[in-house]
Amino acid sequence: xxxxxxxxxxPLKWIRFRIIIVGSVLGVCFAFIVVRAFQFQVVExxxxxxxxxxxxxxxxxxxxxxxxxxxxxxxxxxxxxDVDSICAHPKQIQSPKRVARRLxxxxxxxxxxxxxxxxxxxxxVWIKRHVDPAEDSVVRALKIDGIDFVTESRRFYPLKSLxxxxxxxxxxxxxxxxxxxxxxxxxxxxxxxxxxxxRDALGRGFTEELFSEGQPGYNLILNIDKNxxxxxxxxxxxGVRKFWAKSGMALVIVPRTGAILAMAHVPRFNPNAFGQYxxxxxxxxxxxxxxxxxxxxxxxxxxxxxxxGTCTPDSKFYCEEGAYRIGRKVVHDVxxxxxxxxxxxxxYSSNIGAAKVGEKLSPVxxxxxxxxxxxxxxxxxxxxxxxxxxxxxxxxWSQIDAGAICFGQGVSMSSLQLAMAVSAIANxxxxxxxxxxxxxxxxxxxxxxxxxxxxxxxxxxxxxxxxLTRMMRRTVEKGGTGVEAALMGYNVAGKTGTAQKVDQExxxxxxxxxxxxxxxxxxxxxxxxxxxxxIDEPQEEHxxxxxxxxxxxxIASKTLRYLxxxxxxATPGQxxxxxxQRPAERLRVSHGEPQMG
Amino acid sequence: MKRGxxxxxxxxxVAVGIALMVVFLxxxxxxxxxxxxxxxxxxxxxxxxxHHQRLVELHRKLKVxxxxxxxxxxxxxIAQQRGLVMPDSKQVVVIP
Numbered sequence: 001x002x003x004x005x006x007x008x009x010x011p012l013k014w015i016r017f018r019i020i021i022v023g024s025v026l027g028v029c030f031a032f033i034v035v036r037a038f039q040f041q042v043v044e045x046x047x048x049x050x051x052x053x054x055x056x057x058x059x060x061x062x063x064x065x066x067x068x069x070x071x072x073x074x075x076x077x078x079x080x081x082d083v084d085s086i087c088a089h090p091k092q093i094q095s096p097k098r099v100a101r102r103l104x105x106x107x108x109x110x111x112x113x114x115x116x117x118x119x120x121x122x123x124x125v126w127i128k129r130h131v132d133p134a135e136d137s138v139v140r141a142l143k144i145d146g147i148d149f150v151t152e153s154r155r156f157y158p159l160k161s162l163x164x165x166x167x168x169x170x171x172x173x174x175x176x177x178x179x180x181x182x183x184x185x186x187x188x189x190x191x192x193x194x195x196x197x198x199r200d201a202l203g204r205g206f207t208e209e210l211f212s213e214g215q216p217g218y219n220l221i222l223n224i225d226k227n228x229x230x231x232x233x234x235x236x237x238x239g240v241r242k243f244w245a246k247s248g249m250a251l252v253i254v255p256r257t258g259a260i261l262a263m264a265h266v267p268r269f270n271p272n273a274f275g276q277y278x279x280x281x282x283x284x285x286x287x288x289x290x291x292x293x294x295x296x297x298x299x300x301x302x303x304x305x306x307x308x309g310t311c312t313p314d315s316k317f318y319c320e321e322g323a324y325r326i327g328r329k330v331v332h333d334v335x336x337x338x339x340x341x342x343x344x345x346x347x348y349s350s351n352i353g354a355a356k357v358g359e360k361l362s363p364v365x366x367x368x369x370x371x372x373x374x375x376x377x378x379x380x381x382x383x384x385x386x387x388x389x390x391x392x393x394x395x396x397w398s399q400i401d402a403g404a405i406c407f408g409q410g411v412s413m414s415s416l417q418l419a420m421a422v423s424a425i426a427n428x429x430x431x432x433x434x435x436x437x438x439x440x441x442x443x444x445x446x447x448x449x450x451x452x453x454x455x456x457x458x459x460x461x462x463x464x465x466x467x468l469t470r471m472m473r474r475t476v477e478k479g480g481t482g483v484e485a486a487l488m489g490y491n492v493a494g495k496t497g498t499a500q501k502v503d504q505e506x507x508x509x510x511x512x513x514x515x516x517x518x519x520x521x522x523x524x525x526x527x528x529x530x531x532x533x534x535i536d537e538p539q540e541e542h543x544x545x546x547x548x549x550x551x552x553x554x555i556a557s558k559t560l561r562y563l564x565x566x567x568x569x570a571t572p573g574q575x576x577x578x579x580x581q582r583p584a585e586r587l588r589v590s591h592g593e594p595q596m597g
Numbered sequence: 598m599k600r601g602x603x604x605x606x607x608x609x610x611v612a613v614g615i616a617l618m619v620v621f622l623x624x625x626x627x628x629x630x631x632x633x634x635x636x637x638x639x640x641x642x643x644x645x646x647x648h649h650q651r652l653v654e655l656h657r658k659l660k661v662x663x664x665x666x667x668x669x670x671x672x673x674x675i676a677q678q679r680g681l682v683m684p685d686s687k688q689v690v691v692i693p
Contacts, residue, residue: 076664081657158664198639206639230669489686558683566691 494520
């Protein structure tokens with residue numbers, strides 16, 4: 001008989017069984033993890049990595065900070081600072097009409113314009129660029145969904161209208177549009193940097209990778225002196241206002257180097273809000289706009305006559321008692337003269353005398369000498385828009401043309417060309433290249449490039465230049481046309497100019513439109529500065545000696561004091577000196593007949 | 598007797614396993630600590646960079662303000678309000 005006994009279950013077997021089950025489950029899970037890991041890391045790794053990168057990295061293109069423009073004493077004329085611009089993501093805005101109303105109110109914009117932008121359906125629109133801090137904080141306080149703020153660089157001109165036509169300005173995108181901002185844009189703008197920033201879930205950046213390093217823009221250090229520029233602008237504004245003139249220009253130049261210390265224009269404009277002014281006001285008219293120089297041109301004529309050897313300062317010319325026929329035209333002097341020496345022709349600014357001097361010169365020689373003085377060519381100043389003026393080829397000169405050119409009609413030149421030609425006289429006959437920028441530096445202030453004075457050519461000999469200087473000094477002495485330019489304690493060499501303007505509509509010369517000018521340098525024996533003043537269409541009075549010469553005096557006297565140029569006792573015969581006793585003396589001198597300049 | 602032998606043989610393996618586990622965990626902790634430090638330092642660098650940029654920007658804005666305050670036009674206006682005038686050429690002595 002077989003006895004069946006119930007087999008006692010083996011607990012170890014049961015444990016093994018459970019271990020196998022749990023192990024299998026874990027194994028399957030682990031295998032699943034391995035498979036998924038393989039899938040994520042290997043199969044889809046690249047795609048997933050790029051998708052993730054989009055979420056936690058952000059690429060930045062940082063536009064480099066534009067370089068600063070300094071005047072000669074390192075005061076800022078133009079610099080860039082960060083400001084906020086307000087933009088919108090219209091698709092994220094809940095009620096565009098209500099938001100548009102609020103923004104238009106705060107930002108002083110037209111409601112319809114803002115509403116149109118917010119209802120455009122675009123993913124990004126600018127609401128207002130370069131807002132001021134007050135507007136920025138008010139809009140931030142509104143906390144409107146879909147309204148964002150972008151930090152941008154904005155150009156500021158802290159001295160406002162001072163030297164605005166020289167410095168120019170930038171557009172909203174930071175590119176130079178006018179003046180030195182335009183001419184030196186490649187140096188000023190620098191190079192942008194590219195970097196990628198890793199961000200956390202809150203959008204905070206915690207590390208970054210630099211792809212290309214940026215380069216901040218270079219700085220410009222100008223020859224312009226803000227104080228001399230201010231002196232010139234103030235004196236010019238007074239002159240233009242006093243004579244109700246259309247506009248005016250004034251230049252202050254160092255004759256020995258060609259460095260431009262001041263380049264003033266009236267009317268002025270504020271480059272921080274250039275859009276509010278007419279485009280012609282933006283222009284640096286001292287080098288872009290040619291005009292007929294009138295009698296100031298006689299300096300060049302006399303220089304050519306002396307250099308040719310055909311005349312000396314004492315050469316005599318019969319001045320036909322005030323009327324002289326050249327071909328079919330009659331040339332007049334304001335005051336008739338019988339016989340005048342060459343130096344008196346310059347002193348009294350006789351047109352007939354000038355025409356007679358011109359007749360003694362070979363036209364080809366005169367033409368070539370004028371070319372050497374810089375007429376009809378660009379001098380290469382470092383500012384955009386320089387004109388070459390106009391000097392017709394000598395073969396096309398008629399008899400009257402040849403005569404008229406001698407007293408500054410039928411030729412045109414910019415204020416800068418005229419100033420540099422006269423500077424050549426002050427510089428012992430050597431014509432210098434004018435320049436505005438003295439140095440280019442990097443962001444640490446290290447010199448990248450330094451500009452040196454450049455002598456273009458010798459125009460006349462030093463002896464003839466000194467003779468001509470002595471003759472020009474007589475212009476501001478009693479009886480000369482430029483007595484209003486005389487300075488106490490300094491010898492001035494200069495020349496007045498009164499040029500009729502061409503009537504663009506009717507043709508020929510306008511009867512009542514003049515360009516009054518004065519150009520001179522001081523101290524005559526060792527010139528420190530040359531000042532040119534040109535006032536366009538003055539009313540009531542139009543002679544250069546009455547309109548432009550007083551402006552010259554104000555600019556020159558203040559500039560010499562500022563530059564600490566020591567004065568000397570006035571020479572006998574020097575006309576009215578400035579100073580406390582000046583009004584009485586000026587009255588006396590004013591009775592000395594002013595000539596047509 | 599057999600089991601005793603087996604358990605005696607397993608002891609060193611367990612010890613090695615535990616040691617490896619400890620090393621692994623230690624390495625994990627060190628790595629995690631390094632990562633945390635890396636991220637925290639990244640935050641600090643970002644914050645310092647932003648602070649530096651804010652100071653640079655403030656400096657630039659102060660330069661704008663300084664340039665505005667030192668403008669010849671403003672100084673001349675204040676001088677005139679206080680009755681100051683430009684000296685006459687006779688009143689100026691230039692010291693060489």
